[in-house]
Amino acid sequence: MAARIHYSREELLALRYTTSLQSQHCTYARQASCRLQQLIRRRRPRGKRAGRRHYKIKVVVNVFPRQNFYDFHHCSSPSVSKSNLRQVRMISSTNSKRHISCTLWNARSIEKKLPAVADSILQNNTDLFIVTETWFNALDDTVKARFSSILPGHSIHQVPRTRRKGGGTAVIGKANLQVTLNKSSPFKTFEILDANVRLSSAMIRLLVIYRPPNSCKHTVSDFLNEFTHLLEVILHAKGNLIIVGDFNIHVDDLRDRDALKFVDCLNSFGLEQHVQFSTHDKGHTLDLIITRSSDTFISTITNDWLLPSDHASLHFNIMSNAPPPSxxxxTSRRLRNVNLDNLKEMLSSSLSILPSDDKSATHMAENYNDLLRAAIDNLAPPVTKVFINKQRAPWYTIELIDERKKLRRLERKWKTTGLVVHKDIFKAARSVYSGKLHEMHAKYHRERIQNADQKSLFTIIDDMIGNKKIIARMLPDIDISELPNTFAKFFRSKIAKIRHGLPSVVPSDFYTLNHCLSSFTPVSIDFVSKLINTLPPKSCGPTHCQPVY
Incomplete structure (x- = not known):
């Protein structure tokens, strides 16, 4: 057990009446002195011989935080043990864990608004971006590849409209979120995306619904019949239920009969609608967020109009800890630390062991590659490190950040005044900002391609394409053995079409060459070596075909 150090009354009072306290630590020193004085007054003195009184108080100094710790080395008393005064690390009372950030938005064609979506995800650190009216079709895999090049580390799950244009729902989630789509039966009056979002502490059953406006074919009564059938099935499912989307019902209008029927339907199933402000440009509440009345995992809902659409984007948090980042x-090698002398010595000693009777160039090259790889592994072994896959958008510049600040300022002014002129100014600035997003994204990739050499060009194209599996599904299904012949046939037919389209011009004079090649000058080994070294480094796997001379 460590020995306790005791302080006398005079030594403790020396800490109180010191004159060299710094101004920024006076508050902490005053609190400490007041606490010490209270401890002294509580202790009654005991009688000692010769009338002397001694005070021994056990003290633990834990007042000063780590960054504002006061240096007690100025104390004049030589009997104070300065090494006993230690810094105590203060524990913050705030929770550092982050909740799931979600956004709901009606896009009305997301194809030309992908840079704006990436901008919103970056600025709000959105984990789950929910979109209605994507206007995707079944063959729009290029949009997924394009978004992967704009903002990597995200995945798109969509349910497109197959029979006609428009509609469609999608969910854009981070790579660390486990989102799986469930099979659901089709409905005539609305479109639905049914997904499970597995979090660290809960499982979310997410339903994204888009209901088209009223028409002669489908009315609100027809929608309520199918929606009631859906709720009867889905309410018994496990996990927390969230129903979001564009319902095209004016739930803010208490005189609307269709809205009252819809609200009564929600109440009869024990559901609650959380959006209490207008979400459409005309002032009505169309985009809704619905949960069970007993659930309280949805935080305060906010909105903004920064995305180019006639619908506002709704932001809300799911009160569950976000999963760790992906x-x-x-794997890399520290080739700069390789000693060339040691490498030469290892190669010379290894090459002397190789059999000299092997005359196959392929076997000799393979043996040399194996020896070189073993030497490199010995001198610079591969080191594998784990990195956090952070969101990166290198095309997003400081200029765009400044423009976004100006746009937010105009939005606040419009919301404060409510004037139509401020609304028009904000819309015009939003269109300019959306155009700049497209411009900066195209400029970034254009400069990459222009400044790339032959090696890095293929890597840049792979980054722009994104997921190669998506592009592979778009290519025609051709047997790989017939692929070279198919390419050759395509180019031959293309050249034939070009020649057929050219006008037939017969030259008046024909020229003939009377010269012939009768002798060749032999080349030296240095010339051939120089010619080979100037060629670009290319390699291919070993072939089974033997050259014929």
Missing amino acids: TIMR
Whole structure:
């Protein structure tokens, strides 16, 4: 057990009456002195011989935080043990864990608004971006590839409208979120995306619904019949239920009969609608967020109009801890630390062991590659490190950040005044900002391609394409053995079409060459070596075909 150090009354009072306290630590020192004085007054003195009184109080100094710790080395008393005064790390009372950030938005064609969506995800650190009216079709895999090049580390799950244009729902989630789509039966009056979002502490059953406006074919009564059938099935499912989307019902209008029927339907199933402000440009509440009345995992809902659409984007948090960020593993070698003398010595000693009777160039090259790889592994072994896969958008510049600040300022002014002129000014600025997003994104990739060499060009194209599996599904299904012949046939037919389209011009004079090649100058080994070294480094796997001379 460690020995306790005791302080006398005079030594403790020296801490109180010191004159060299710094101004920024006076508050902490005053609190400490007041506490010490209270401890002294509580202790009654005991009688000692010769009338002397001694005070021994056990003290633990834990007042000063780590960054504002006061230096007690100025104390004049030589009997004070300065090494006993230690810094105590203060524990913050705030919770550092982050909740799931979600956004709901009606896009009305998301194809030309992907940079704006990426901008919103970056600025709000959105984990789950929910979109209605994507206007996707079944063959729009290029949009997924394009979004992967704009903002990597995200995945798109969609349910497109197949029979006609428009409609469609989608969910854009981070790579660390486990989102799986469930099979659901089709409905005539609305479109639905049914997904499970698995979090660290809960499982969310997410339903994204888009209901088209009223028409002669489908009315609100028809929608309520199908929606009631859906709720009867889905309410018995496990997990927390969230129903979001564009319902095209004016739930803010208490005189609307269709809205009252819809609200009564929600109340009869024990559901609650959380959006209490207008979400459409005309002032009505069309985009809704619905949960069970007993659930309290949805935080305060906010909105903004920064995305180019006639619908506002709704932001809300799911009160569950966000999963840890996704990680990537990278393997590298420290080739700069390789000693060339040691490498030469290892190669010379290894080459002397190789059999000299092997006359096959392929076997000799393979043996040399194996020896070189073993030497490199010995001198610079591969090191694997784990990195956090952070969101990166290199095309997003400081200029765009400044423009977004101006746009937010105009939005606040419009919301404060409510004037139509401020609304028009904000819309015009939003269109300019959306155009700049497209411009900066195209400029970034254009400069990458222009400044790339032959090697890095293929890597840049792969980054722009995104997921190669998506592009592979778009290519025609051709047997790989017939692929070269198919390419050759395509180019031959293309050249034939070009020649057929050119006018037939017969030259008046024909020229003939009377010269012929009769002798060749032999080349030296240095010339051939120089010619080979100037060629670009290319490699291919070993072939089974033997050259014929």
